[in-house]
Amino acid sequence: MGGSIRLVKVLGIDIRIHYSWLLIFGVVSYWVYTDFRAAEYSQELSALLAVGASAALFLCILAHELAHSVVAVRSGIPVRSITLFVLGGVASISREAERPGTEVLMALAGPACSLAIGLACGAAWFATGGNDGEVSAYRDLLFWVASLNVMLGGFNLLPGFPMDGGRVLRAAIWRITGDYRRATRIASVVGQALGWLIAGAGAGVVIAYLFIGSGPLDAYNGLWFILMGLYLSSIASSSYRQVVLREAMRGITAASAMASDFMTVPPGMSLLQIVRDYVEPNRYRSFVVATDGRFQGVVNVENIRRVPDSRWGVTTAGSVMTPAGSVVTATPEDDGLGLAAKMDQFRLDGIPVVREGTVVGVVTRGSLARAVQMRARSEE
Numbered sequence: 001m002g003g004s005i006r007l008v009k010v011l012g013i014d015i016r017i018h019y020s021w022l023l024i025f026g027v028v029s030y031w032v033y034t035d036f037r038a039a040e041y042s043q044e045l046s047a048l049l050a051v052g053a054s055a056a057l058f059l060c061i062l063a064h065e066l067a068h069s070v071v072a073v074r075s076g077i078p079v080r081s082i083t084l085f086v087l088g089g090v091a092s093i094s095r096e097a098e099r100p101g102t103e104v105l106m107a108l109a110g111p112a113c114s115l116a117i118g119l120a121c122g123a124a125w126f127a128t129g130g131n132d133g134e135v136s137a138y139r140d141l142l143f144w145v146a147s148l149n150v151m152l153g154g155f156n157l158l159p160g161f162p163m164d165g166g167r168v169l170r171a172a173i174w175r176i177t178g179d180y181r182r183a184t185r186i187a188s189v190v191g192q193a194l195g196w197l198i199a200g201a202g203a204g205v206v207i208a209y210l211f212i213g214s215g216p217l218d219a220y221n222g223l224w225f226i227l228m229g230l231y232l233s234s235i236a237s238s239s240y241r242q243v244v245l246r247e248a249m250r251g252i253t254a255a256s257a258m259a260s261d262f263m264t265v266p267p268g269m270s271l272l273q274i275v276r277d278y279v280e281p282n283r284y285r286s287f288v289v290a291t292d293g294r295f296q297g298v299v300n301v302e303n304i305r306r307v308p309d310s311r312w313g314v315t316t317a318g319s320v321m322t323p324a325g326s327v328v329t330a331t332p333e334d335d336g337l338g339l340a341a342k343m344d345q346f347r348l349d350g351i352p353v354v355r356e357g358t359v360v361g362v363v364t365r366g367s368l369a370r371a372v373q374m375r376a377r378s379e380e
């Protein structure tokens, strides 16, 4: 996720916060502060509790995501980072579970962790006197953290993909039908329906508030429900599209995704000629260097720019190219998922496809995207 900063590393996982999180920190602090002020606590104590509550929210969401991550890592699925943003947390789990059982364990770990924290805090609240009518700010905070975690756990168990409950539903359908894609589609349709239901309920609350002047909840809660519901239905459909794309990528090969109209230049060609004949008229940015079809290396606009233009006439492609041994290449059989991963890992726009020392094509981000789209469409 862009626009985030790294805080710490826990169990080898980067913990990051997105800037939108600061908004939540502000809103929650303000909200808790006014609540505690209304309960007649002093300004200082209310401020302290407000910051405490925001910090607790942060730690509780983090604990929830860490629980998912620990099970993922234990199941051999690496987790790169956890990012907290305005609507919760996301763990960047490198791939999906291979078996329904693993998916269920991974999905349930988060809500189980939240409910456990909620129960523990609730028990502590009860043990320290609970609701005995005596005023205690710290007990109020304990109660706040307990209900927060119960809500966090409960909400995530809603059976719509990609929420945790939806993942459990998907795993169950996947187990029964053996069809991963169909299971994902059904669970994501349930997710979209749930999102619309929640948004509709929120709209009902707002309308009741506007026309009758009262309702079971206030208008702000209604607005929050609408936002949450719309967000849920949009991630449900986009997560499904992502799954379809990944499946489609797995099903295509470099041979079917490559463009074969790449430009080849001999190693002896001068940079001046490359710029004058290819870069300027056709805006090509990258060239395969080959002698009699044999792959020698790659020269691109960045290589050329490093040479002062007064020397372009006497400098050859072969002397500035990245030699074949250092170029990231693919074989015609490599699958689309692997190609995309390579492009991301090495920040490449294109990968030459080499068969027995000869470049037979180049896979670019554009050609890969077109092949994947065609495949995804033909499967729909």
Ligand SMILES: [Zn+2]
Pocket (backbone or CB within 6 Å): 064, 065, 068, 110, 111, 156, 164
């Ligand atoms: Zn979760």
